[in-house]
Amino acid sequence: MDKRKKIILIVSIIAVLTVGTIIIFLTREKKDDVLQTELEQKALTTKGSRNVTLGKVRFPSESGYYIWEVTNRLSLDTLKSLSSDLGFKLEDSVSGHFYRWVKGDDAIFYEIDANTVMFMGEGLLVVDNMEAEPEEIISQVVKKYFGKEWRYKVTSVERRSKGETVYFLNRYLDSKNIIEIANVDSDTDYIALKDGNIVYAKFLLSEFENTQKKTELIEYRELDQEINKKSYPKDFYAKIGSLDSEIQKEMRYDRDLYEYFYNNIGKCEAVEVSVVYLYKHMSQGVLTPVYKVTAQCYSMYKKEEILVPSVFYVNAIDLKYLKTETKK
Numbered sequence: 001m002d003k004r005k006k007i008i009l010i011v012s013i014i015a016v017l018t019v020g021t022i023i024i025f026l027t028r029e030k031k032d033d034v035l036q037t038e039l040e041q042k043a044l045t046t047k048g049s050r051n052v053t054l055g056k057v058r059f060p061s062e063s064g065y066y067i068w069e070v071t072n073r074l075s076l077d078t079l080k081s082l083s084s085d086l087g088f089k090l091e092d093s094v095s096g097h098f099y100r101w102v103k104g105d106d107a108i109f110y111e112i113d114a115n116t117v118m119f120m121g122e123g124l125l126v127v128d129n130m131e132a133e134p135e136e137i138i139s140q141v142v143k144k145y146f147g148k149e150w151r152y153k154v155t156s157v158e159r160r161s162k163g164e165t166v167y168f169l170n171r172y173l174d175s176k177n178i179i180e181i182a183n184v185d186s187d188t189d190y191i192a193l194k195d196g197n198i199v200y201a202k203f204l205l206s207e208f209e210n211t212q213k214k215t216e217l218i219e220y221r222e223l224d225q226e227i228n229k230k231s232y233p234k235d236f237y238a239k240i241g242s243l244d245s246e247i248q249k250e251m252r253y254d255r256d257l258y259e260y261f262y263n264n265i266g267k268c269e270a271v272e273v274s275v276v277y278l279y280k281h282m283s284q285g286v287l288t289p290v291y292k293v294t295a296q297c298y299s300m301y302k303k304e305e306i307l308v309p310s311v312f313y314v315n316a317i318d319l320k321y322l323k324t325e326t327k328k
Contacts, residue, residue: 033214038323039067041315042284043182044233051228052268052295052312059220060275065289065316067215068173068208070282075146075205079110079117082145086124113281115206125198134167138191142203153178155187164194171204173277173287179204180276180292182313184237188279206279208287216318217275217289223314233315233322238265238297242309247301261299265308268297278313291316 076099083090088101088108101108106121119125127140135152142148152169159165168187170178180186181204188204218226226232240248240262251258272294277287293312298305315322 033212038321039215039286039288039317040323041233041288041317042286043278043280043288043290044235044313044315046231046233049234049236049312050266050268050297052270052293054220054224054227054270054273054293057270057273059273060217060291062275063217064214065177065217065275067211067213068277068287069211070279070285070287071207071209072282073207074112074115075117076110076112078146079108083108113283114204115282116202116204118200118202119198120200122194122197122199125201130196134191134193135169137193137198138169138189138201141191141198141201146203146205152189162194164192164199166190166192173208174210177275177277179279179287182235182278182280184239184241184311186311204279206282211286215288215321217316218318222319223291226319227314235313237311238262239309239311243306261301265297265299265310268295268310268312270295275316289316290314
């Protein structure tokens, strides 16, 4: 065999080995990327809820969402230092649950389980560019005071009677997915601005780490069969605050009227389905993708049936990855 043929043979062998190594690596990466153990859906309840009809609603087509770990890192030391620097004194606390610092009428309240902090008082938080968009202002705040590079999306705006404008925001988990809080409003954070100042604000301080494990999502057909079973993980929130102000006022002062109205909310039909990551508290362990089902429901108010905008948070994990009684 001449020299030229030897070189060609050696190059060919190297090429084959290289391709083989790449194939093995990619195969192993793909296997490692798939969730191997079942998860408990701790962000949702399994105690039964109202039924909802999915109908022909447009369903998310993307699959393969990462599971994120909820870390146990707190910001207590940072807040103790910040409160001291601002001249606040610790007024009330229950170790492991909450801390409240005050100075005159101003207050800083840190809730441990949810890992959220509220600042109440004008001028407590100051950033360089108060002319920026609210998403940028809040990003500046968390970077300056907590050293975090977080991004936000404004989801609603409310102008209040004392002149402040409140921006409700959801924090991005990664480049495209947002985090929602399990309640009727769903925002993770808010910031109130007035005359170029921050007058009060709330921040979610929990941190999340990508486990690099993905889960497939339950498909429409199977979800349609499972969603209204009592043991299927889902939560329901009626947006009572969107009703006519006179109706809200009357129900605030008449508990029986409110309970009758709320307990009879039904005939719910989905109008939109999206994927979010739902957060309740640090002890839930992981953030998982959840279907957010925006629905139109109805209830009786003084013999009149009225529309009640509502939200269902529904388990989105493929049942083969989920610890649930619905698994066959």
